[in-house]
Amino acid sequence: MEASITLKSIAKKYRGKAVLADLSFGVEKGSTFVIVGENGAGKSTLLKILVGLIEKDAGMAYIHGKDITNRGDEIRSITGYMPQISNLDDDLTILEQLIIYGQLHGLSEQQAKDSAYYWADVLDFKNLLREYPSHLSFGHQRKICFARAIVHNPEVILLDEPTTGLDPRSRAKIWSTMDKLLEKKTILFTTQNFSEAERYAERIAILHHGNIKMNGTLDKLIETTHGLARYRISFETEPPEDLLIELKEYPKVIRPNINGFELEFYAHKRREFFTVLRIAMKYQMEDIDTTLCRLHDLFVGITDGGLE
Amino acid sequence: MNNIIVILKREWWSYRKQLIAHLFCLIFIPVLIFMFIGLPLYKVIPSVNSLNYIHWITPGIWIVSTGLVAFINGFSSMRKLRFSSGVLGIYLKSPVSVWDILIGISLWAFVLGFVQLIIAFIVIGVVNHQFYSIGSDLLLLLQILPLVVFMSVLGTILGCWVKGLQSQTIISIIVFLIFSLGMGCLIPLQFYPQTLSDIMRSIPFVQIIEGSQNLIRLENGSIFGAVVTLLLSAIVFVLNGIFSIKLFRK
Numbered sequence: 147m148e149a150s151i152t153l154k155s156i157a158k159k160y161r162g163k164a165v166l167a168d169l170s171f172g173v174e175k176g177s178t179f180v181i182v183g184e185n186g187a188g189k190s191t192l193l194k195i196l197v198g199l200i201e202k203d204a205g206m207a208y209i210h211g212k213d214i215t216n217r218g219d220e221i222r223s224i225t226g227y228m229p230q231i232s233n234l235d236d237d238l239t240i241l242e243q244l245i246i247y248g249q250l251h252g253l254s255e256q257q258a259k260d261s262a263y264y265w266a267d268v269l270d271f272k273n274l275l276r277e278y279p280s281h282l283s284f285g286h287q288r289k290i291c292f293a294r295a296i297v298h299n300p301e302v303i304l305l306d307e308p309t310t311g312l313d314p315r316s317r318a319k320i321w322s323t324m325d326k327l328l329e330k331k332t333i334l335f336t337t338q339n340f341s342e343a344e345r346y347a348e349r350i351a352i353l354h355h356g357n358i359k360m361n362g363t364l365d366k367l368i369e370t371t372h373g374l375a376r377y378r379i380s381f382e383t384e385p386p387e388d389l390l391i392e393l394k395e396y397p398k399v400i401r402p403n404i405n406g407f408e409l410e411f412y413a414h415k416r417r418e419f420f421t422v423l424r425i426a427m428k429y430q431m432e433d434i435d436t437t438l439c440r441l442h443d444l445f446v447g448i449t450d451g452g453l454e
Numbered sequence: 455m456n457n458i459i460v461i462l463k464r465e466w467w468s469y470r471k472q473l474i475a476h477l478f479c480l481i482f483i484p485v486l487i488f489m490f491i492g493l494p495l496y497k498v499i500p501s502v503n504s505l506n507y508i509h510w511i512t513p514g515i516w517i518v519s520t521g522l523v524a525f526i527n528g529f530s531s532m533r534k535l536r537f538s539s540g541v542l543g544i545y546l547k548s549p550v551s552v553w554d555i556l557i558g559i560s561l562w563a564f565v566l567g568f569v570q571l572i573i574a575f576i577v578i579g580v581v582n583h584q585f586y587s588i589g590s591d592l593l594l595l596l597q598i599l600p601l602v603v604f605m606s607v608l609g610t611i612l613g614c615w616v617k618g619l620q621s622q623t624i625i626s627i628i629v630f631l632i633f634s635l636g637m638g639c640l641i642p643l644q645f646y647p648q649t650l651s652d653i654m655r656s657i658p659f660v661q662i663i664e665g666s667q668n669l670i671r672l673e674n675g676s677i678f679g680a681v682v683t684l685l686l687s688a689i690v691f692v693l694n695g696i697f698s699i700k701l702f703r704k
Contacts, residue, residue, distance in 0.1 A: 197547045223549040237468035243544075246467075250461045250548035294544075326668055328557030 149208075149333035150175040150302060151196065151268035156205035158191055158356075165191045167356040169205070173349070178333040179380035180343040183353035184442065184449055190230050192353075193304045196334075197227040210303055226300035230307045230336075234279035234288040234312055235239065238289055240266075241275040244297050249346070251298035257298065265293040268323055277333045285312050292320055296328065309342060321346055338444040350441060352448055359448045364441065371439040374400075377419050382430040392425055407432075410445070457550045461558030462565075464541070465531060469566075484519040484574040488581055491640050502642045509584055513618045514639035514667035516574045517598055521633055524567025524602050525609040526626055532559045532613025533622055542702065552699045556610060560691065563606035568684050571598060584592055590669065595673045600683040601659055607687045611694040614701065660681035 150183040151173040164186045168186040174222065185187050194200045196207060198218040207214045209221045235243045241262055248258025267291050279287055279378040293306055309317040324333060337343050343350055345366050351361040360367055384407055393402040393411065399422055400412040409426065413419055421438070466495070469476060492511045502510040535541045545555055575594075579585045586594070614623055634640050637660050643651040654660045661679025669675045 191476075198703060199543065199546055219549040219551060222547060227547045229543065229547075231544045235464075235541050235544060236539055237471070237534075239540075242467050247462045247548065249463070250457060252456075252549075252551055276566065328597060345615070424537065 148274050152208045152216040154206040157203050157452045159203055163294050165356050169357055171351055171358050171361055173332055175332055176330050177348045178346035179349045180354050181336045181351050182343050188354045188356040189353055190306050193306050196304055198222055204363055223302045226303045228291050228305045228308055234287055236280055239278055241277050247294050248297045253298055261297045269293055269319055285316050288312055288315055302332045307336055332344050344441050352445055367444055372411055372428055374414055374439045376412050376437050378435040379426050379431055380433040382432050383405050385409055400423035455555040458558045462562055464501045465562040480570050480573045481577055484515050485579050487515045512578055513670055514579055517663055518575045518639050520571040520602055521605040522630055523570040524563045524605040525629055526564030527566045528606045528609025529613045529622055532610045537617045552702050553695055554696050560606045563609055564602055567602040567606055587669045594597045594666055594669050595667055600680040601662045602689045604683050609693045614698050
């Protein structure tokens with residue numbers, strides 16, 4: 147597969163603090179790639195570097211084979227970017243700003259207008275086209291930012307937490323749009339919503355402290371856990387701290403933790419689970435839940451440590 | 455070029471929302487200067503270099519109103535674009551260069567300054583019963599326009615760096631005071647101490663002002679002042695552009 151976005155050893159510092167450090171990865175043409183990470187992990191910085199809003203300190207980055215350092219204008223003409231914070235133009239109506247944005251990307255006024263109407267129809271905000279952004283809810287503003295990112299039919303779409311703050315219906319609308327209408331586009335998005343990342347991205351990267359800690363398809367990432375499973379036991383009353391102390395004597399019972407009436411831990415084999423169960427029988431158990439590790443668990447393992 | 459046209463279109467779409475209020479300002483700025491500065495001073499200064507003061511002040515009113523409109527619009531558009539509206543972010547993530555943005559905003563300020571100049575020609579002509587031939591008007595235009603260019607560029611540059619509306623207001627008042635009262639637009643330079651007026655006369659903008667005052671007396675204008683002002687505008691514009699590229703794309 148041909149690479150659409152390639153990053154090699156990208157580094158960026160803010161006031162002496164490294165935000166991105168030696169970051170390298172690639173995104174295949176026509177694929178959907180997600181970056182998950184904590185607040186301040188460097189997700190937004192990375193997208194801003196790709197779109198040319200800020201400059202990298204070191205490394206190379208290419209979009210469709212074009213170096214972002216010296217071919218920024220060409221790259222921005224084929225790229226659509228949705229920032230994490232809505233930055234709509236308060237002086238123009240929604241229709242006007244979609245037209246202006248389309249024209250800045252080379253569309254004629256009529257083409258931009260047609261495209262604005264088309265996306266307003268698809269994303270259900272046709273009735274808002276004559277409104278000003280300050281009159282709109284946060285959710286509507288996000289939807290319009292999304293429409294603005296795609297109004298010029300870009301080949302590469304960069305979305306910074308596109309569905310944060312949206313109601314479930316609007317969220318579903320944006321994902322179905324991406325699924326159906328933009329399937330041939332290269333989409334790179336960031337999110338803190340793990341279920342969205344698992345469901346919509348073909349490849350997932352976990353960004354931590356400015357570097358990619360894991361990168362691959364969900365199945366590949368899960369494989370790296372070698373069958374690690376998460377167990378939850380609910381009790382009728384809050385279990386005593388002694389239970390935790392006792393469990394810590396078993397090294398194969400990973401990250402035991404009591405949260406309210408619930409005991410949570412990880413283990414590779416069922417045998418460990420049965421050991422815990424035997425100990426927990428001393429208390430009034432209410433429910434048991436077992437799940438194989440998912441992206442959330444991998445992320446917690448990387449950010450908090452302990453699942454290595 | 456296409457990007458600059460789109461930027462101009464964006465400014466126009468934003469401006470036309472309050473077109474009546476803006477037109478009202480464009481008409482009344484020269485009229486108010488005439489009424490509240492020109493007429494009272496006429497009582498004190500009946501003539502300047504054997505020319506009736508009320509006629510002598512006419513190019514000064516054109517220049518002050520035009521320069522001020524160009525300056526304030528350049529300043530305001532650029533400051534809003536960079537600091538308060540989020541429009542800069544929109545431009546920067548599209549294939550628009552920082553030069554396109556600076557040229558677009560300066561050009562917009564210049565266009566408004568030009569419109570103000572035409573309106574001031576007509577309005578002051580009406581209230582002062584003083585009209586010139588098309589040839590004289592064209593010469594006056596050529597004499598004054600370099601100053602409009604400079605004021606547009608100056609406003610745009612300050613808008614790149616000055617964040618607050620309050621600071622913008624204070625700077626605009628200072629510019630108005632210096633421009634209107636300190637450069638021989640509304641008060642003849644011979645009323646200032648000799649040393650000060652000699653220094654002022656060496657400034658190219660003042661030469662433009664004196665040049666246009668000469669033109670209405672059917673004397674020669676100041677080509678030197680016009681050319682130097684244009685050159686200065688270009689130099690300041692390029693320097694600001696070089697710094698702005700680093701500033702906008704951090």
